[in-house]
Amino acid sequence: MKNKKTKPNDTLKRIVLLVSPYRIHLICSLVFASFYVALSLFAPIISGRAVDAMTGKDAVDFEAVFTLAIIYAATVLGASVCQWLMTHLTNIITYKTVLKLRRDLFYKITDLPVGYIDSHPHGDILSRVINDVEQLSDGLLMGFSQLFTGLLTIVATIGFMFSINIPIAIVVVVFTPLSLFVASFIARNTYSMFKKQSEIRGEMTTLIEEAVGGAKTVNVFGRGDEIGKKIAYTGEELRKCGVRALFFSSITNPATRFVNNAVYAAVGILGAFLAIDGKISVGGLSSFLMYANQYTKPFNEISGVIAEFVGAKASAERIFDLLDEKTVESELSGEIIPDGEKEISFSSVSFSYSPEKPLIENFSLSVPYGKMVAIVGPTGCGKTTLINLLLRFYDVNSGDISLGNISLKEFDINSLRRNFGMVLQDTWLKNGTVAENIAYGRKNIPREQIVAAAVRAHADSFISSLENGYDTVINEDGDNLSVGQKQMLCISRVMLDLPPMLILDEATSSIDTMTELRIRRAFDEMTVGRTSFVVAHRLSTITKADLVLVMKNGKIVEKGTHSELLRAGGFYKTLYESQFETE
Secondary structure (H helix, E strand, O other), X not given: OOOOOOOHHHHHHHHHHHHHHHHHHHHHHHHHHHHHHHHHHHHHHHHHHHHHOEXXXXXXXXXXXXXXXXXXXXXXXXXXXXXXXXXXXXXXXXXXXXXXXXXXXXXXXXXXXXXXXXXXXXXXHHHHHHHHHHHHHHHHHOHHHHHHHHHHHHXXXXXXXXXXXXXXXXXXXXXXXXXXXXXXXXXHOOHHHHHHHHHHHHXXXXXXXXXXXXXHHHHHOOOHHHHHHHHHHHHHHHHHHHHHHHHHHHOHHHHHHHHHHHHHHHHHHHHHHHHHOOOOOHHHHHHHHHHHHHHHHHHHHHHHHHXXXXXXXXXXXXXXXXXXXXXXXXXXXXXXXXXXXXXXXXXXXXXXXXOOEOOEEEEEEEEOOOOEEEEEOOOOOOHHHHHHHHOOOOOOOEEEEEEOOEEHHHEOHHHHHHOEEEEOOOOOOOOEEHHHHXXXXXXXXXXXXXXXXXXXXXXXXXXXXXXXHHHOEEOOOOOOOOHHHHHHHHHHHHHHOOOOEEEEEOOOOOOOHHHHHHHHHHXXXXXXXXXXXXXXXXXXXXXXXXXXXXXXXXXXXXXEOHHHHHHHOOHHHHHHHHHHHHO
């Protein structure tokens, strides 16, 4: 179940909460920003006094000008140092916040139900973690210092201007804010464009991730042109949306500059007439013009910040929507599965991936501890779905699954999954050494145990032939290994620490016949005294199972041993004989 989407008005509150752990840095940054603004506004006064000190021929006070020049240089230097310190502290806040946000997103993804990962494009999820966080960093957090210093400069400059000349100050104060209204009007109309841009960017990431991840399949089936067209089409949509968003955000700054320059010109003309009448000194007019320029400059910066803010806000909402997804976190504090023999029971279980397509209905089964259960049936009958329910990758729609008469929902989900060892037809390896892949999920495992597990899985011989043996680095795709070798590494991973229950889903499907026979003998040894579920398509591999479940359309249509089912002459016998006819 998905929580309500983040409301736009809540976004800023949540950003503030993200920054709150760094409040000391924030306070210091604000202090240095205040000093920077104060020193920047003090400089025009010094400059104006220097102008007044040299207003006529042979009337230049060189001593005063020299003193004021030194003070002016010190003031500018002090302002630069304060600005650097403010920026440095803001960067610390920004990048630590972004680091925390990405870390939270990563842990969130690891805690999300498998159903969410399966039902959402992986590229879109990656885009939220990478692109949207970057946009948030640039638009909201990095723009904070500009926004604060801009607002502080505006307020302080108003005070200085009124102290010099009230009529001119009124002209500036009345007309300059027009630029801010222009910026706000444009920003309100660009929000939807930036949000759509973020969504299309996620679609683009999804397409590229599919094209790169399935490059071999794409090339074999000659679908490169088709995917290229899709990427080109999505890229064109992204271009159109981006151009519109960028156009409206880009006209903000020129529009505000036009208003500000018009006001600046009006101040210069009005000030010149007042200076002629002796109502303001030349130095005072010089200071006033500098203040007018400083007063209008923050409006330009703020308009730029607003444009960035609009895009960042859209990205922030996508980030918070992902963070608000329901996870299994609440299920990480249940009971720890105690040692001992336990029966697994499915009681009137019903499940479907979508309400309109029923899959498993009213399924019941009891599996005594230590038994091997084989699950067979045509594709799509629900074999792998039972495994997903058993490991709680998905939860049942109705009914219950229990372990030792206790519902699986009562157990800590990590404890539950640690009690299962799993080898799937689809292999997965991480970017690391062979030894690290075999010891995945376990810490401080001696090399001797890793080698022993590989020997039991008959993987030691090919590992030893690699350039660096167990220290050979492989990537997550395992391009330097064959499909069978990758599957043997996954089998070694389970052999390393045999849990009380095993799941083998076509575990030897990609291994040659001779190696498969040896591994099956190892499987026979490791399944003794352990409950095991074997999903099989080749029925000749499950003849020794204690119980064979024959599934069709989500229901058990037959069950018994291999020999019993053959004698019954039902659906299982048809499946069994059809494989030999095919072979």
